[in-house]
Amino acid sequence: MPAYKETKMKYGYFDDNAKEYVITSPKTPLPWINYLGTDGFFSLVSNTCGGYSFYKDAKLLRLTRYRYNNVPADNNGKYYYINDGKDIWNPGWQPSKTPLDLYECRHGIGYSRFTGKKNGLKAEVLAFVPVGDNCEINKVTLTNESEEIKAFKLFSYVEWCLWNADDDMKNFQRLLSCGEVEIKGSAIYHKTEYRERRAHYAFFSVNEKIDGFDTIRDDFLGAYNNNDRPDAVVNGKAGNTVASGWSPIASHQINISLKPGESKTLIFVLGYIENPENEKWESYGVINKKPAEAMQARYTTEADTEKAFAALKNYWDELLAKYHVESKDEKVNRMVNIWNQYQCMVTFNMSRSASYYESGIGRGMGFRDSCQDLLGFVHLIPDRARERIIDIASTQFEDGRAYHQYQPLTKKGNSDIGSGFNDDPLWLIAGTSAYVRETGDTSILMEKVPFDNDESKATPLMDHLKRSFDFTATHKGPHGLPLIGRADWNDCLNLNCFSEHPGESFQTFGPGEGPVAESVFIGGMFVKYGKEYADLCELIGDKAEAARALEEVEKMNKTVLSEGWDGEWFVRAYDAYSHKVGSKECEEGQIYIEPQGFCVMAGIGLAEGKAVKALDSVKERLDTEYGVMILQPAYTKYHLELGEVSSYPPGYKENAGIFCHNNPWVSIAETVVGRGDRAFEIYKKTCPAYVEDISEIHRTEPYVYSQMVAGRDAKFHGEAKNSWLTGTAAWTFVNISQYILGICPTHKGLSVDPCVPADFGDFTVVRKFRGATYNISVENKGVQKGVKELVVDGRKIEGTVIPFEEGKSEYNVKVIMG
Ligand code: BGC
Ligand code: NOJ
Numbered sequence: 001m002p003a004y005k006e007t008k009m010k011y012g013y014f015d016d017n018a019k020e021y022v023i024t025s026p027k028t029p030l031p032w033i034n035y036l037g038t039d040g041f042f043s044l045v046s047n048t049c050g051g052y053s054f055y056k057d058a059k060l061l062r063l064t065r066y067r068y069n070n071v072p073a074d075n076n077g078k079y080y081y082i083n084d085g086k087d088i089w090n091p092g093w094q095p096s097k098t099p100l101d102l103y104e105c106r107h108g109i110g111y112s113r114f115t116g117k118k119n120g121l122k123a124e125v126l127a128f129v130p131v132g133d134n135c136e137i138n139k140v141t142l143t144n145e146s147e148e149i150k151a152f153k154l155f156s157y158v159e160w161c162l163w164n165a166d167d168d169m170k171n172f173q174r175l176l177s178c179g180e181v182e183i184k185g186s187a188i189y190h191k192t193e194y195r196e197r198r199a200h201y202a203f204f205s206v207n208e209k210i211d212g213f214d215t216i217r218d219d220f221l222g223a224y225n226n227n228d229r230p231d232a233v234v235n236g237k238a239g240n241t242v243a244s245g246w247s248p249i250a251s252h253q254i255n256i257s258l259k260p261g262e263s264k265t266l267i268f269v270l271g272y273i274e275n276p277e278n279e280k281w282e283s284y285g286v287i288n289k290k291p292a293e294a295m296q297a298r299y300t301t302e303a304d305t306e307k308a309f310a311a312l313k314n315y316w317d318e319l320l321a322k323y324h325v326e327s328k329d330e331k332v333n334r335m336v337n338i339w340n341q342y343q344c345m346v347t348f349n350m351s352r353s354a355s356y357y358e359s360g361i362g363r364g365m366g367f368r369d370s371c372q373d374l375l376g377f378v379h380l381i382p383d384r385a386r387e388r389i390i391d392i393a394s395t396q397f398e399d400g401r402a403y404h405q406y407q408p409l410t411k412k413g414n415s416d417i418g419s420g421f422n423d424d425p426l427w428l429i430a431g432t433s434a435y436v437r438e439t440g441d442t443s444i445l446m447e448k449v450p451f452d453n454d455e456s457k458a459t460p461l462m463d464h465l466k467r468s469f470d471f472t473a474t475h476k477g478p479h480g481l482p483l484i485g486r487a488d489w490n491d492c493l494n495l496n497c498f499s500e501h502p503g504e505s506f507q508t509f510g511p512g513e514g515p516v517a518e519s520v521f522i523g524g525m526f527v528k529y530g531k532e533y534a535d536l537c538e539l540i541g542d543k544a545e546a547a548r549a550l551e552e553v554e555k556m557n558k559t560v561l562s563e564g565w566d567g568e569w570f571v572r573a574y575d576a577y578s579h580k581v582g583s584k585e586c587e588e589g590q591i592y593i594e595p596q597g598f599c600v601m602a603g604i605g606l607a608e609g610k611a612v613k614a615l616d617s618v619k620e621r622l623d624t625e626y627g628v629m630i631l632q633p634a635y636t637k638y639h640l641e642l643g644e645v646s647s648y649p650p651g652y653k654e655n656a657g658i659f660c661h662n663n664p665w666v667s668i669a670e671t672v673v674g675r676g677d678r679a680f681e682i683y684k685k686t687c688p689a690y691v692e693d694i695s696e697i698h699r700t701e702p703y704v705y706s707q708m709v710a711g712r713d714a715k716f717h718g719e720a721k722n723s724w725l726t727g728t729a730a731w732t733f734v735n736i737s738q739y740i741l742g743i744c745p746t747h748k749g750l751s752v753d754p755c756v757p758a759d760f761g762d763f764t765v766v767r768k769f770r771g772a773t774y775n776i777s778v779e780n781k782g783v784q785k786g787v788k789e790l791v792v793d794g795r796k797i798e799g800t801v802i803p804f805e806e807g808k809s810e811y812n813v814k815v816i817m818g
Pocket of ligand 1: 491492507644653654
């Protein structure tokens with residue numbers, strides 16, 4: 001009998017000291033994954049050792065194969081099989097699924113640890129990608145916990161992907177003839193296509209003499225076999241096969257004998273190597289392995305590996321220490337201090353490319369996605385945010401519009417999807433403004449940046465922002481609101497597309513542009529980010545431009561209040577016939593969340609009482625116990641004039657799902673009107689740590705946000721989908737850190753203006769900002785918002801902003817709310 005229990009609602013627990021989520025049952029409702037890697041080399045790893053690795057681009061440089069949409073679920077990974085003469089088992093349970101005496105998976109920050117026990121043998125696998133190296137290390141430790149000598153055989157296993165993951169799934173007629181490997185000592189090299197246009201290869205090595213190997217998949221597994229009980233493992237004998245074509249793998253066999261109490265550690269390395277064109281070969285047909293051998297040599301001893309692991313831990317500890325809260329709510333502490341920041345880094349790295357829901361072969365980096373991702377990431381590594389801003393801005397067109405996506409390897413705009421998503425340009429202002437507020441580095445605004453990657457057309461970044469601003473200011477419809485184009489933030493609101501046939505892309509079909517369809521949401525964005533643009537103009541001393549911008553903003557503000565107000569809430573849009581979308585006049589889709597959140601965040605309707613009214617309508621019409629739905633009532637039929645939004649079954653995705661990304665907008669909006677209780681209530685509803693107790697319903701990982709939770713109209717209300725890669729990560733971090741806890745970077749310095757539930761209690765925050773450490777303690781005797789007193793290093797300060805002083809390294813700040 002397995003010792004682990006199939007608990008009903010929980011499948012593990014948080015270990016906050018270790019910064020880990022500990023999974024105690026392998027049969028989680030869905031694979032619960034983690035990401036390894038901080039820069040170039042990345043691996044996804046599930047709680048049962050499934051997953052895959054790639055270098056920089058999950059489509060073009062995929063190292064190992066993964067089978068999406070397969071049965072059994074989560075098929076393929078980096079597996080270690082043990083044949084102890086009695087059983088064949090894996091420390092991470094899959095793929096043999098042999099019941100274990102103990103199973104544990106600890107997903108940590110940039111690493112995962114697996115422990116399996118069977119028949120007196122303990123097997124531990126520690127998987128991580130070292131900082132600054134292009135490899136994944138698997139430290140495998142085997143311990144004999146029995147009273148007898150244990151002799152057993154260990155087999156490793158990875159299946160190579162033939163590099164281009166898209167081709168790998170389609171182009172069998174070519175690729176099944178191309179696979180090539182080399183074996184040298186204990187390292188297996190994958191060199192498919194290296195003979196022609198590639199100068200890179202991968203390897204899988206172990207720091208121990210091996211007793212055999214396999215590289216022909218179908219020989220290792222046996223014809224018609226799954227990977228649960230490979231022939232070689234069952235027979236206890238590798239075939240020493242050398243692949244030629246078909247599906248190459250890398251498998252090592254190591255025979256081990258351990259005395260009672262004895263342990264043995266093996267270090268496996270999965271590495272990626274690029275050689276200069278003129279140093280590709282060692283001799284005719286033999287790849288140059290020098291850099292690979294140097295990489296292997298870096299991790300030969302346990303001490304080397306421990307050192308690399310300690311460096312990784314240290315790297316993360318330093319990053320996470322940039323924002324640290326201690327409140328009486330341990331779930332807030334855990335999400336803010338650990339998981340939310342971690343997810344922000346992952347979304348920044350991956351954009352929407354590679355997850356268990358994004359196959360890594362589809363879209364590249366999103367223009368708007370990346371701009372938003374950096375809102376939650378910029379405090380971690382501002383220099384990388386800077387670089388990203390320049391990359392993104394380099395894909396902008398001269399007239400201010402933007403490619404909707406770009407490819408991470410080439411950094412070129414993606415012509416398949418093109419442009420025409422009219423919210424895109426404004427997100428560039430949002431990202432840049434966040435960067436400058438965080439760092440105070442105005443030099444970025446002067447940085448010369450090309451248009452559409454054409455260096456001859458480079459102009460300062462500030463000029464790009466101006467064009468973003470002007471694009472919206474000059475593309476307005478009959479009501480004076482911004483034209484929507486193909487869609488705005490809501491990719492599925494396709495008001496100019498009119499797609500009637502399956503298979504057509506809702507986004508790129510049809511004219512895409514039109515002179516009539518308008519977005520109130522973009523109007524809200526324009527007011528919010530138009531003000532931030534004006535602030536940047538002020539900052540560089542361009543008062544005239546700042547004043548001009550604010551005039552445009554004021555014009556839009558008025559227009560939204562008159563043309564975008566429906567009586568109880570903000571209208572969502574006007575369609576191509578100038579009919580309202582998201583209005584009480586509509587039969588379905590009467591109220592949408594986005595304009596309520598964004599317009600109130602922008603401050604529209606505060607003075608007129610419309611802001612509060614809009615938020616009350618959200619509560620009344622869109623709230624559920626699992627979060628706030630995107631719209632109501634759900635569309636029950638396809639509306640040609642609205643597009644993809646009405647294509648989803650009611651309750652899913654943009655059609656009345658709880659689209660988590662915009663829940664923080666409403667929560668922030670609540671802080672703008674000063675309602676901390678409600679802001680926090682919204683925060684909690686989608687917060688993974690709070691829904692851990694209902695994992696059976698929620699189903700995705702309880703330590704990260706998912707893009708969507710099924711809405712009230714859906715059959716599986718409360719069930720989440722598309723975990724990990726979502727703008728929810730950045731926006732919730734902005735919400736909790738800057739608005740609820742209220743520590744917000746401004747151009748002049750950090751502002752402290754919390755908006756919390758009345759009973760939230762006192763809390764402290766340590767915030768690293770522009771090279772200084774801020775030790776902030778907030779006293780609260782029961783109010784939701786308001787700073788009665790701000791004391792910085794013993795001096796009382798007016799307002800909420802701690803003036804930034806160049807060269808000062810520490811600020812001790814006391815805030816009394818009231
Ligand atoms: C999805 C959106 C996505 C869009 C563009 C739609 O099918 O629902 O979430 O942003 O496609 O890829
Ligand atoms: C997911 C996309 O990545 C994001 O850009 C978009 O805003 C949302 N879906 C809403 O449609």
